[in-house]
Amino acid sequence: MPTATSLLSTPRPALKVSRSASGADVVIAALAGTDDEPSVIGLAPKAVKEAETGLGADLATVARRLGASTKLGSTTALPWGSGSIVLVGVGGEDLDDETVRRAAGSAVRAAAELADGRSLKVSLDMGTTTPERVRVAAEGALLGAYRIPRITGQPSTPAIASITVVSQARGAKDELRKAEILADVVTTARDWVNTPANLLYPQTFAASAVERFTGIADTTVDVLDEKALADGGYGGILAVGGGSVRPPRFVRVEYAPAGATTTLALVGKGITFDSGGLDIKTQDGMYTMKCDMGGAAAVLAAVEAIARLGLGVRVVGYAAMAENMPSGSAWRPSDVLTMYGGRTVENANSDAEGRIVMADALARSAEDRPDMVVDISTLTGACMVALGNTWAGLMASSTEAADTLLDASEAAGENFWELPITDEVREGLHSDIADVKSSGARQGGAMAAAAFLQGFVAPDADWAHLDIAGPAFNEGKAHDYTPVGATGFGVRTLVHLAAALAS
Structure with missing residues (x-):
């Protein structure tokens, strides 16, 4: 390995x-x-x-x-x-x-x-x-x-x-250090996403994350392997990863500075390769799917930056890592999964696996009693259809939560557009056999995914869902500071969010 x-x-x-x-x-x-x-x-x-x-x-x-x-x-x-x-x-x-x-x-x-x-x-x-x-x-x-x-x-x-940088401004060196830290972790996120899936898979991704946090003050990292996931009841992550010979991992990293009074939970989708599972993708649709762990990369990179900057907010990051592959042990459409915490899910589509692993992570995050929960993922093609390749979707539990994220994204220079979660979309997730169905109709697919995820969030926490499927990976030409391939989108917004909560 x-x-x-x-x-x-x-x-x-x-x-x-x-x-x-x-x-x-x-x-x-x-x-x-x-x-x-x-x-x-x-x-x-x-x-x-x-x-x-x-x-x-x-x-x-x-x-x-x-x-x-x-x-x-x-x-x-x-x-x-x-x-x-x-x-x-x-x-x-x-x-x-x-x-x-x-x-x-x-x-x-x-x-x-x-x-x-x-x-x-x-x-x-x-x-x-x-x-x-x-x-x-x-x-x-x-x-x-x-x-x-x-x-x-x-x-x-x-x-x-x-x-x-040529400048005579006083205090420039302190600001330069902030830029260096932020660019360093965005580069790390880009490198993780750009690494081919035969080199970066759940075990190596988790090991690289542990290595990045070694020696950073006030941080702890825990990694659950397949046995610990089974013992803990993480039915979603185990189901998605069950079709691969490379077993899943769940990484929890905590930054807990002295005196912090606010807790921010960050949850990232870490599908290191997405074939679509038994609902298999086309060849063209599968080629770039090494990028499907961009949300987990953003979360881990952001927590590292927050810790290195010494921001006065407790942050807990969760990265749900699995490889979604077809095989005799793969999960099936119509399977009913028992998720972390006991809620059951009817699987509507094995190519809608990201929300499944994130649901386990969101349910687990409630135990850390966060004041705000933000999940981030390359989740739906529907969001790309709605907003294109340079804007990300934002759905939230309240106008206040959405505004907090939009302020952070503006400071970071990253483009988000707020979408609603309608009652009709929620009703479309009804299941006759389980507590909830993982997908609804094709129309409003990005909103349906968000509605599904919200059902696993602690009800007393502010929550926002970031769908970065479009801007996380650039298949076009490089422009401004955006390279070809992985962009590291979302990292800077999460760091600015933490800074706002710390202040």
Whole structure:
């Protein structure tokens, strides 16, 4: 069995803040205004003078002559001494945090294209005059530097060796540390999701999670194997994992700082590969299903960041890990499962397995008496049909719970849209043989999944369900700080949520 350390791991660029861009191979500045009248934001006067001397004209004029665009994310590379300047479009002169984050990601991706086998030193000089702007620029730059690590015996050189954010703001180093932690755990979540299912399966995923939390203060990790799951009555996780030769695992990680008065429970779907089980998927529908543990990856990464940041809130994360495969021991449509806590479920579709493992985890979370419960998963194609590939669905027990999540997602720069849970959808989960049926009609499928899950949540806790099926895995082109493949979507929202509850 591969060890936890043998899973994919992306090199992290070194990160620092400096008053100048000296020593950089690539300097990044912002291009604002309009295409007809662009203006450059950032670059120290000395750097501007050096560049303009070499180019024979001011930077804005050169950019205009080259057809450079101020559209957000558009990039243009110019020579600068022995290196390059990358101008990145930011739109108008008034920049918000997400604009800076996205522009920094686009610019670092463009810089990486100039590497040509080298490891480049990149300086980000975009008018980062406040500590908060240093943080968001660094976040975008680090996330934009990500590339899926190749599984190869050939040595590889990371395109970006270091990123320096140019700023004179006091307190910038503290904010830089926050950005570094957040980008590090998002990178870990991306690496977990991008790792092929023959390398990352319940045992190795659990082992890697344990390794990540080793030595982090105020944290404990417990892993239940198949025997412990059977002894504990986790009928949902055992049923979903029963068709695979790789048995399921259930990971519970707790961060309990002294003095914390609020408890946040985070529940993640960890299906390391989803064939659909006996309700088997098509070949095309199955190919990317190594990504079906993106919710569990987000939960584990978020708890790690929360602990490393030392936020004053108790957080308990639950990752329900299983591989959904067809075999003689696989669960069947029409089976009745006895879940953790005793509630029974009639299985309507073995390809709707995520809600089953999460129901066990949600029922277990009630024993930790959380004030708020958030579950997150790549759950339904229906949510993708409704919202596309760049927005996630949000359903909640109350307007207040939804607003709390939406505020956190806005701070993180991640897009969520609230959907309702209607009485008609709830009624569609009626079963004649069990307490509840796992699925209803095709119409309103995302809402039906949420309605099913809510039945396993402690009734006195605020609750929100996050369906990230669309934005968790990017099958299109890379853009801003979003790479091809796993995106790590949801991690930053969960961290911002914890910070809000801590305050």
